[in-house]
Amino acid sequence: MAVYLDNLRLLKERAEELYSLLEECRLCPRCCGVNRFRELGYCKAPAELVVSSYGPHFGEEAPLVGLGGSGTIFFTYCNLLCVFCQNYDISHLGYGEVVSEEDLAEFMLSLQRRGCHNINLVTPTHYVPQILKALYIAATRGLKLPLVYNCGGYESLEVIKKLKGIVDIYMPDVKFFDKKACKLYLNAPNYPEVVRAVLKEMHSQVGDLVGKDGLAVRGLLIRHLVMPNYVEDSKKILDFIAREISKNSYVNIMFQYRPLYRAGEFEEIARRPTLQEYAEVVAYAEKVGLWRGFGGREAL
Template sequence: MLDNCRICPRGCGVNRISGELGYCGQGAVLTAARAYLHAWEEPCISGEHGSGTVFFSGCNMRCVFCQNHEIASGEVSKEISAERLVEIFLRLQEEKASNINLVTPTHFVPLIIPALEAAKRQGLHIPVVYNTSAYENVDTLKALEGLVDIYLPDCKYYSEKLSMRYSNAPGYFGIAMDAIEEMLRQVHEPLFMWEKKAAEDDRQLTDMFGAIEYNRIIEELSDDDYSGPLMKSGVIVRHLMLPGQLSDSKKVIKELLSRFGDKVYLSIMNQFTPYGDLSAYPELLTGVNASEYEELIDYAINLGIENGFFQGEGTDSESFIPAFDFEGL
């Protein structure tokens, strides 16, 4: 998969083994920027102790507004072996991570697969999260079947004009929707679990429950006894609202609900933070209008959304951006 790279829809065809770099900016060696317990994912992903997150370097999207542009561009990266990645997975599990969260892993799939297989042989048992832009080839996703428990894709744009302007990603919406379809085929409808705080070991869990029970159980759980529901398997689709793009966001939400209904969770986000040099994109400098975000949430509710996460105020802050300082690598 690396000597004629067509892992993602870019289809660069470069020989990464010989040292050529594709659109993602990466060769045939794993690189990352941080691996730690991350607290700022959706509640059912972060849990009480945090999501065991590995931020890989490089990206096949390279969005102009990316908050993680330092690692997406490959400017910040540290080489790690597959063996070291296995050690990282197992260490995060020992630190009581809710899951293993692979952030921007697409371009490293052929290298991550053997690491996951080895880690599972050595006792990795917490869920594995694949955190992606959804600009994915279905065949690449099929290679992950049985290794990934939770898919956490974006659905960034409906408009081809926007996907080209901000990500140079032709055909983004159709590709993302087909990718999400494949993700859902693999992991099925959302399934949750909750863990007793007094558990003697990480495997001591109570009953599993489906998405229809999630909100009721959230209200009934005792904070004294439980750390809260965690996602065991399923798909959460994220949509980050962009400044001035209420109409496009409505189209994204409508299409997701029409195609997938309550089989996936939607995470509708307002945390866009103007970051880096956006002088060529002045329309992005204003941030997301609060009233437009509220209108988008009302729109989703009126469409009948059953399973979703919304964000409150104060999320558009650089304080939520991790320090990419090679911690945990």
């Protein structure tokens, strides 16, 4: 059973509490301080929810997909805005439609009716208050699926702490530990320290990924995209995960990077990673004792 069902009163309180942050937005580490009801911050997201699509997704990690798919909801805009974004039409260009919290609750319930195994919030950071409000509505109408918080890792620690007892599965990316890369490609030079603290907090809340009948029910699932020319940085990330999070971490080491959107402006990331680069990262993960989520190791 999803953890938020045990904490409905807390969920309602948290939604109200976090709503107040929209008037001086500090929902992410950019801390723009704008009143989202009247003006836009770095992410360009208004106070109204904007959703680009929702539906069963079969391309996510196996423990999220099962037979019925992961119930993904893609939120428009993004607080990170990477120059190489694979979904730049949604995140940078704002493709999507304004919906109400009632609508979002109905999307969640319809994903459950369609047989999805979880509610997978894709890029939720800038809409956490509205999402919690929708989740509360859906939960009081019978939603039971585990909640997956699928984010870029650039989160407010204060906000993540308030999601304790609400989120079942955290699924953050860890993009770079190299500060220069974080400045150049993410415009977030403090990304490394932010993501380290956020991963620790997420892990302390939900622990390593655990499942039932092959499906994830609770825990931390970390994603890392192998980038061309950044093998040494990948190794630092894997070291951190093995040493300071857990060797039992489920880590999806991804090979699908393509130089999309503005990546061509940066010579070092203007190509795909080679098979050799990918293999070196995977071999390093094994060397530091990680064993789950990569190279066909999908075991729960």
